[in-house]
Amino acid sequence: MAKIPMGIMGPFIGRMGTAVGYMWNGKCVARSYQRYVRNPRTPEQVAHREMFKQEVQLAARMRWAVTRSMTDAARAEGITSYNLFVRENQHAFALDEGVFVVDYARLRLSIGDVAPVAAEEVSLSEDNVLNVRFSRGTGRGFDEVYLYVYVPELKKGFLSSSAYRRDKNISVALPDDYAGRELHAWLMVKSDDGRWSESSYVDVNSRPGTAGLEPPAGPSSASSNGPAEAEGLVPPVVSSVQADQTPPADAGRIGPEIE
Numbered sequence: 001m002a003k004i005p006m007g008i009m010g011p012f013i014g015r016m017g018t019a020v021g022y023m024w025n026g027k028c029v030a031r032s033y034q035r036y037v038r039n040p041r042t043p044e045q046v047a048h049r050e051m052f053k054q055e056v057q058l059a060a061r062m063r064w065a066v067t068r069s070m071t072d073a074a075r076a077e078g079i080t081s082y083n084l085f086v087r088e089n090q091h092a093f094a095l096d097e098g099v100f101v102v103d104y105a106r107l108r109l110s111i112g113d114v115a116p117v118a119a120e121e122v123s124l125s126e127d128n129v130l131n132v133r134f135s136r137g138t139g140r141g142f143d144e145v146y147l148y149v150y151v152p153e154l155k156k157g158f159l160s161s162s163a164y165r166r167d168k169n170i171s172v173a174l175p176d177d178y179a180g181r182e183l184h185a186w187l188m189v190k191s192d193d194g195r196w197s198e199s200s201y202v203d204v205n206s207r208p209g210t211a212g213l214e215p216p217a218g219p220s221s222a223s224s225n226g227p228a229e230a231e232g233l234v235p236p237v238v239s240s241v242q243a244d245q246t247p248p249a250d251a252g253r254i255g256p257e258i259e
Contacts, residue, residue: 047095052086054100055093059085062109064159065148069110069188069196084111102152104184105201109148112196114189115139117165119202128179131171132202134187139197141166144190147202149174153181165189 011028012021021030059066059082070081077084085108092106121133132147143165150157154177163170170187183204189197 047098050098051093051095051100055086055089056082058102061155062148062150062157064157065109065146065186065188065199068159069112069190069199072194072196073111085109104150104152105203107184107186107199107201109186109199110188110196111198114143114191114195114197116197116200117145117187117189118200119187122202122204124174124183124204128174128176129171130174130183130185130204131169132185132187133169136165136168137189139165139189140191142192145170146188146190147172147185148188148199149178149183149185149204151178151181151183154178162190 012030013023013028014021015033018033019030020033021028023029062085066081066085070084074081074084079087088108088111089106092103094101094103115137117134117137117139119132119134123131125131130147130149134145141164144162145165145167146162147160147170148157149160149172158175160170160172174183185202185204186199187202188199
């Protein structure tokens, strides 16, 4: 039964004949009444829903990268950064007998037209310091280069403070619980006017000097059950910025996330 709180000439809430009235974004609207809703829960439909849920959860775990590097592009389309991440990475997701599988090497963590950089030499020392030497590319020397590192087993990652394109090197001390685990990393570049590059994947596990890590056999699985997400900021421990290279005032500033 419908309710008419403002009298017979006002809006109504609930079913009235073949229409249903309700509030949406503070407005009174109506839709047609559907006597039967098709929800057959076929195996294909259930699998699609499960994969979408897992994709959104992965975007949330990678939020330090996604919400910084994809927000502007998402706003231009009127969607969220999580929506953009899921849409742009469909090629990297699959369900294998009900297990969510991610091809991390094909993931896009940033989108833009700034000239990217690419890893040329990667090493992981015994004291868990990840060092990446990268090509300078064609961009400006003071473009900021970030390194995002993700650990599927722990379901967490971090975004480093920035180095500069002209440095051609970024180095970060990994948390102790990252030692000996499968790692995935990406380089991303941000220009001084806030634009981003396409991300480039960093092959950490199969490089020399990776402290005994075995290369992953293929795309990694990611389950929704596991340790709670705990992302953070890890600053570079090596920098070649000279004293006369005064960085922008906000370079590399990312405050700690409050849960």
